[in-house]
Amino acid sequence: MNIRTAIVSLALFAGLASVLAPTPAHACGGTFCDGSVVNPMPVDQTGEDILFIREGDEIEVHVRIEYTGEATRFAWLVPVQALPEISVGSETLFAALSQATVPTWQVKRSYDCDSDNPNLGGGFGFVPSDDFAGEPPDVVYEEVVGAFEVVVLQGGTAAEVIDFLQTNEYQQDPASEPILQEYLDEGFLLVAVKLAAGASVEAIHPLVFRMNASEPCVPIRLTRIAAKDDLEIRAYFLGQARWAPSNYAHVVLNQLAYDWLAPTPTSFVELLSLAVDEAGGRAFATDYAGPSDIVVTDGVYSPTWDENAYVDVDPIAAMELIFDQGLWGHPMLAPLLLEFIPPPDGLEPNQFWAHLDDYADQIDQAAWSGPDFAAALAERIIDPGIHGLDLLEAWPTLTRLHTTMSPAEMTLDPTFHANPDLPRVGRSKVASSRVYCGGDELISLFGIEPSAMAETQVCVSESSVWPMIEGMPKALRIEQIPIAGPAQVTLDNSATALGLLATQQATVTCESNQAGDGDGDGSTSSGDEVADESSSGPTYDLPYDTTCGCATTREQAPLAIGLGLVVLGSIAPRRRRA
Numbered sequence: 001m002n003i004r005t006a007i008v009s010l011a012l013f014a015g016l017a018s019v020l021a022p023t024p025a026h027a028c029g030g031t032f033c034d035g036s037v038v039n040p041m042p043v044d045q046t047g048e049d050i051l052f053i054r055e056g057d058e059i060e061v062h063v064r065i066e067y068t069g070e071a072t073r074f075a076w077l078v079p080v081q082a083l084p085e086i087s088v089g090s091e092t093l094f095a096a097l098s099q100a101t102v103p104t105w106q107v108k109r110s111y112d113c114d115s116d117n118p119n120l121g122g123g124f125g126f127v128p129s130d131d132f133a134g135e136p137p138d139v140v141y142e143e144v145v146g147a148f149e150v151v152v153l154q155g156g157t158a159a160e161v162i163d164f165l166q167t168n169e170y171q172q173d174p175a176s177e178p179i180l181q182e183y184l185d186e187g188f189l190l191v192a193v194k195l196a197a198g199a200s201v202e203a204i205h206p207l208v209f210r211m212n213a214s215e216p217c218v219p220i221r222l223t224r225i226a227a228k229d230d231l232e233i234r235a236y237f238l239g240q241a242r243w244a245p246s247n248y249a250h251v252v253l254n255q256l257a258y259d260w261l262a263p264t265p266t267s268f269v270e271l272l273s274l275a276v277d278e279a280g281g282r283a284f285a286t287d288y289a290g291p292s293d294i295v296v297t298d299g300v301y302s303p304t305w306d307e308n309a310y311v312d313v314d315p316i317a318a319m320e321l322i323f324d325q326g327l328w329g330h331p332m333l334a335p336l337l338l339e340f341i342p343p344p345d346g347l348e349p350n351q352f353w354a355h356l357d358d359y360a361d362q363i364d365q366a367a368w369s370g371p372d373f374a375a376a377l378a379e380r381i382i383d384p385g386i387h388g389l390d391l392l393e394a395w396p397t398l399t400r401l402h403t404t405m406s407p408a409e410m411t412l413d414p415t416f417h418a419n420p421d422l423p424r425v426g427r428s429k430v431a432s433s434r435v436y437c438g439g440d441e442l443i444s445l446f447g448i449e450p451s452a453m454a455e456t457q458v459c460v461s462e463s464s465v466w467p468m469i470e471g472m473p474k475a476l477r478i479e480q481i482p483i484a485g486p487a488q489v490t491l492d493n494s495a496t497a498l499g500l501l502a503t504q505q506a507t508v509t510c511e512s513n514q515a516g517d518g519d520g521d522g523s524t525s526s527g528d529e530v531a532d533e534s535s536s537g538p539t540y541d542l543p544y545d546t547t548c549g550c551a552t553t554r555e556q557a558p559l560a561i562g563l564g565l566v567v568l569g570s571i572a573p574r575r576r577r578a
Helices: 003-019 091-101 158-167 174-185 267-278 315-324 333-340 349-354 356-362 370-394 494-505
Strands: 045-055 058-064 075-080 085-088 104-111 138-145 148-154 189-195 207-212 227-239 242-245 249-253 283-291 397-405 416-419 428-435 441-446 455-460 475-480 488-492 551-556
Touching: 045 091, 058 091, 075 174, 075 207, 085 138, 085 370, 091 227, 091 283, 091 370, 091 397, 158 174, 174 189, 227 267, 227 370, 227 416, 242 249, 242 283, 242 397, 249 267, 267 283, 267 397, 267 475, 315 356, 333 349, 333 370, 349 356, 455 494, 475 494
Parallel strands: 045 227, 104 428, 249 283
Antiparallel strands: 045 058, 058 207, 075 189, 085 207, 104 551, 138 148, 148 189, 227 397, 242 416, 249 475, 283 397, 428 441, 441 455, 475 488
8 A cells, every 4th residue: 555545545534424424314395204105204304504596586596405314215395486407516515604604602811810721611495476286296397416316396286296206206294295285375396306216325415406586485384394393594695785584583692691601512502592482483693794705615616626537547547536636525525436436345435445456356347437427526526616616706795594493483484685784794702801810700792782782791700600690581682674774673682681780790799819910990991893814703802911811712613513514624716617
């Protein structure tokens, strides 16, 4: 084994860890799987990720699908307004969007006393148009798209649609019939998706739908069949302006209700869920709204990727090319290798591929086709990556909306619109902390809206436990967002939040037990806001002297991505294939 092969082995192992490991299932629309016609069992959904782009009368939607189970038991049903064009989407584009916009909560500390650093811890759809009802469903589209067999059904009744799905071996759930009938009565077409014969679960990839439609919406009514409580929905939008919910409320989270000192991976989502509940169970928060060029595109596409190089080579040479072109670690590479260079029984895939020249006599030559591999590589990796870069270059503003919902709340499909007058929203929430000798800590929260709470100070005694105050509202504001102009506040909880905090703070005092530490009264003043090129949100100068101790930053990204994301590298210039 040469040195290159040894390096390949390590890189491939890292890439396969996210691709081949079981993951929670999630899709948009309705996922019917892991069951039988007699006793179907819908797969549990734990989240949905959707990207919308609207240009004129056309809407393009990218949907990320995850599923664990048997390939033959996977099926996905999506209501759409009009006959779509369907293509393969970019898995790494979703990874990059998530990495760039996931909310972070930071505490910047300064210490009055010299000491060692303490342990800080740490569905989519569209508004309906014409009705199609009164006759059996017609198959108006039938194609193989990447790893999927896709049909689009128009018309008919829900019972006839279910009969079609059953006859054609699409998993389905009888509980969906009344919901399907609602969509059919409203004029929707239905897209049915299943894995193509012989395709593995690892081959599941995002899909892109393009069609004429008036505004984006998520067909959450069908999603509720397979949804768990507090299903996370993350909707991304690329456009000229910030996007907002149309028929759902918008919430601004109350930072006083977040445990800044002992956050957990689920702290942010729990706060979001409770804030949405305060808004009646149907609301979105804005995780990020700002320039789209914060997205690190290295890994989405590289100009070194060239499918034509694989047309006339054998499997061993193809593996060398994959390494040379930097394709190792791409989440959609392993599914292609499983199809075109399948490992023999009893041998781990990464061991086989990383040392392919040692197993030359065990290569399934009948499975390999250079032209077919090249075509699949272009369809599932290269072309989607190029298109993802094109979208980020074409649209200057990226919005990420976020909510959680339980099945009982999924009776109204959320719709969305752009509003050019809304301000930007950074993903970073920043607090500054002064730790006194003796352990008392004064924490200043910056950027809490509205201006009355622009700098709010919280004194934490030496117990270092964040005050989770009884009755503290989780939503600072509940709003309705018009198509133009500022948000319309329907409930402002800032006075209530400040009053509860003042009552609690009257019982605690932050002070130093060491003489000569400055003013000693624990007061702080806000510094000038400065831009931080490493973050999508604002950071702030510390409003006190840091020379006597140390300044540290704790950054918590509480949203558990858990989606098998690729860790992207340094930013590279955006370039398109010639």
